[in-house]
Amino acid sequence: MDAVDVDGIRIAFTRAGRGRPIVLLGGFVGDGAGTWHHQIDALSGSYTVVSWDPPGSGGSSDVPESFRLPDYATSLAGLISALGLEQPVLVGLSFGGALALEYWRHRGAQVRGLFLAGAYAGWTGSLPAATVAQRLQTCLAASLLPAPEFASTMVPSMFSPDVPTDLVAEVRDNIAASFRPGGFRAMARSSAEADLRDVLPLIDVPTVVLHGAADVRAPGFVADALCAAIPGSRLVILPGVGHVSCIEAPERFTAELEAFLGGLRRHAGPGPDLASPAHP
Template sequence: MLLLQGQATPAAGWDRVAADLATEFRVLRGEQRGVGGSGPVAGTNRPVDPASDAEDRWTTRALAQDVRAVLDAAGVDRVQVVGHSMGGKIAQWLAVDHPERVASLTLLATSAGTADGVPRDEAAHRLLIGRDAEARTALFFDAGWVAAHADEVRTFFTLDAPRRVLRGLYRASTEHDTVAVLPRITAPTLVVHGGRDRLAAPDSARRLAAGIPGARLVLLPDAGHGLHLDSPEAATAVRDFLREHAGR
């Protein structure tokens, strides 16, 4: 199975989830382009070159092609994909463009993009890119969980990437749009979302699930954007779904 993290978060942010799932599955994960020493273009380790950083490189669809290249390099033909936030957007394109590679699709705290017609919480997005670390953390996690897991929170928000890469990833996430192609997704799909999510509204999850044939929706009223880490109910839903589709 493959874990795809959100915009401007590192692969290490999956540590808790990866360790739990690795008791039953082979777990793959990797950094996004330009992050953690990886190159800004798939297959390179060159530093970011502003003169050659074409705008069209920073799209969720292009990032999905990076994921396909990772699967090829790992010798993995078919995989269960779990994507959180922007990772879920990337996962949607992987399922659209390479359906033969996706055995199942789990979409956490994500959407089909602003074209779904659900108004964006502008105040929340200002907090996301602002300097108030405490306010940003509150968008993701329950306060009690934060107090008990300070090291995990620090890891989740620590990213080794230049500013230009951060801008590119943010642009890719905010410009994502799969509304018209969701019916092309054939993989069994689970959508898990928090009722308190301000970065991706619950109505976006409802529309995402409605747009994918046969998709299931699990809406957890008390969860926020970081439900993949702080919600036991989300963890149970994901594991049960993965077990159901293991080996397919």
């Protein structure tokens, strides 16, 4: 894992491959490499693939608990600039989907496409107010637990009922290892406060909304609303898959992502090699 300094914040990231850039934005638990290792392995033969640990988690610096979605977007912009990534495709899972939307709000011309999985227009922008309040209360209470108990509290809602137990254990261990209470509370509050519905009708880049049909954290009505509000977007449903679809069904997830990326590539032409020395 590498790191760069962005406005005094250490941002840890994993970078692999060579070609057009893809930036992978995970949820509010687990680190980037643990969330995205299947996609990093599968895509790095054709693309420059970057995943990050959001500020306040994993190998990145702690940040104040007042950190909010625009602050995360600013840190992400600093990372993308530092790595010389031109017009990346943003792939956002859950919290990472909201972050991708917030990033697009301020830097839409710098984004090639959006692939939003289990995503929200912020909790307030996607869920009933009572659900938002209850979910935030649950998250804040869980943040006071020791890391192993915190991880055990979070994982049950992330998968379909039939997911293998060894996969659940792997994700639980990753969540525990990367957990930092203050950073998690900042991301939970960011999710609860965000309402990005005003951004959705303005999006003018190719967009896929991917929904796991067994996702209980971002249910089907959330994906339907995102797709209906984003002009020209396409809804992809993975039957029998839960919230962390990139982990539970990595082959199906990656196949859909590769199809999306292939369409962008055919439309854009060969383009520059963004992993060349001219783009460090």
